[in-house]
Amino acid sequence: MTRKSVDELLATTRFETDEHNAHIVIDPQACRTCPSDRACVTSCPAQRYVWDEAADQMRFDHVGCLECGNCRLVCERLRLGAEGYSWNYPATGAGVSYRQG
Numbered sequence: 882m883t884r885k886s887v888d889e890l891l892a893t894t895r896f897e898t899d900e901h902n903a904h905i906v907i908d909p910q911a912c913r914t915c916p917s918d919r920a921c922v923t924s925c926p927a928q929r930y931v932w933d934e935a936a937d938q939m940r941f942d943h944v945g946c947l948e949c950g951n952c953r954l955v956c957e958r959l960r961l962g963a964e965g966y967s968w969n970y971p972a973t974g975a976g977v978s979y980r981q982g
């Protein structure tokens with residue numbers, strides 16, 4: 882059986898993305914001094930967090946978020962709502978809709 886890429890798997894899921902209001906906010910520059918060993922990168926099943934070595938900052942895109950909450954658990958700043966960091970579910974009607982349960 883062929884292993885599907887994350888993008889192919891995400892394509893089987895439906896999103897109503899609120900492009901203008903990110904439900905998860907991080908401070909890409911402040912992530913340089915991450916107290917959580919950048920655990921967001923390895924814990925996000927949708928690969929929304931990518932450390933940009935050249936730019937020396939985090940790249941994050943809320944579009945395609947599966948709302949699993951992993952990043953909130955592993956990131957001390959998201960969990961505690963530190964300045965520049967917040968985690969919320971998308972506004973009503975937005976976000977992911979799982980097609981297969």
Ligand code: SF4
Pocket residue numbers: 907911912914915916917918919920921922930939955956957958959
């Ligand atoms: S775990 Fe939190 S503070 Fe650390 S890099 Fe990820 S988003 Fe930034």
Ligand code: SF4
Pocket residue numbers: 905924925926927928929945946947948949950951952953
């Ligand atoms: S809630 Fe889950 S899918 Fe969304 S960004 Fe966080 S870890 Fe990734």
